[in-house]
Amino acid sequence: MKNRPEYPKTAVFLIFLIGFLVACPFFLPTYWTFILGEILIMALFAMSFNLLLGYSGLLSFGQAGFFGVGAYSTALLILQGWQSLSLILLAGIFSAALAAAAIGYLCVRRDEIYFAMITLGFGMMLFTIAHNWIELTGGSDGLPLAVLPALKLPGLELSLFDPRNMYLFILVIVLAAIFFLWRLVRSPFGLILTAVRENKERLAFVGADVRMVRLTAFTIAGGLAGLSGVLFCLFNSMATPDFMHWSYSARPVLMTVLGGAEIFLGPAFGAAVFFLLEQVITNVTDNWMIFLGAILIPVVIFFPQGILGTMIKYFNREQETDK
């Protein structure tokens, strides 16, 4: 009950944040609107990953595979002449979830490093397919898109080539997906998922089919990674094998570690930190990864709960001492 008074504060903060995000493209330079759009997509990607790591305790190194499935399904469907964005979104989610269900069926039998290695292996296989099946995927050139379906709203048609429209489109979809995730982790299934992370043996011995719970989480996480892939394909007007490379799978891992795996919005916060740092540091030097490493290491050593996790803990402690 002691958390009650904080609740409206958080709500006010979130409303302010959403208002700010909506307003951004109207006062920021186009360049920063692009950066912000990319942050939003990566935030969703990282949060889909954290449904596995933070909530079910599974470290997936193959999340980019499903991101890529979403991206390629979008590119292929648009090249086929599909016009409806909502159908393209659904198809992307569905194909990525389907791939995740099939691959997950084999992955969820193992834990920890074994799980991580199997997901890495499948991620690499998906990358190789995208890279080498040239007739379908265009090989290393990928599939560039010359046209994007228009965003059809009642009474108006907006072009996604307009950066502001694209950004707002991404914002709406990402917020909807985050809202879905938020409901999910607060549902009975969310508690069962946390129980998998906490003690899978005890959970099995109160009657849960642990593999099935994990497979369900893996499939949902895959579908959401696919959704972020759809957005990324539209955002870049192309799908390339790079999206599926294992180094892309490392991104949500890094973002989650930066932001904090135990905080719902931790990975999104991590994504923002990741990209803002990249912007600032690449202005100064080409060796930005060295700086990223130099930041990550102290975070892991001194703030294992991530930057947002540590900030929230500090904030809560301050409040408690105030009382």
Next chain:
Amino acid sequence: MSNVPILKIEHLGHAYGKFQVINDISLKIPKGELTALIGPNGAGKTTFYNVISGRFPPSKGRIFFAGREITGKPAHKIVPMGMLRSFQITNIFPKLSVRENVLIPLLLQHRRGYTFLRSLKREKQLYQQADEVLSQIGILEYGNKPARELAYGDKRLVEMAVVLARKPKLVLLDEPTAGMNPEETERMILLIKELAERFGTTFFLTEHDMKVVFSIARRIFVLHQGGLLATGTPEEIRANPQVREAYLGGGDIKC
């Protein structure tokens, strides 16, 4: 119906490689009878429990729970039938609150495990049931605390609450008083007795502490080197020369 034993085991065997941990055990436990399994360290008690509860399948033999065969079934299939177990080393959800610990088996029992978009807070009835279980066990006051913050003995009680939440017919307790001080042990004994009487739950427990065994068990099985050495009431077991020989090196059973 009342004649069907709650647990029937036929020629059960289990081997790790060539080493026969459990060898040709057959036994029956009638419904409602508080039963204990005793035996020296390494007699195979925990392996025996692991096999019955579905942690791994037996190499040989058959297991029947309330007349239905459960041989080789995984835990998540056996649990809904009404058999639950505790572990020798306390096995709970440490970071979750005590109330959530108990809520998890209740969600599973009422098939809410795959309820995705409805808020957990709306499961008011299950929260209420969880609190009833906690007050039966006497740990309601810790409901909001993370389970890992409780004292050792209370953590063991949390596991009891987790196990009992689904109202099982048969409960396997692997050394329920292990590591407890005399006061906590006394409390656990009273609790088991009370629950057995009030709900007709059958308890089948292993125990190191002979005082506990002889004070609550109506029937005792003695396990020795993987085989069943003797069966009987506490008096019969105490008087059994074979048991004295094997188990206590010829001495008296202290209690």
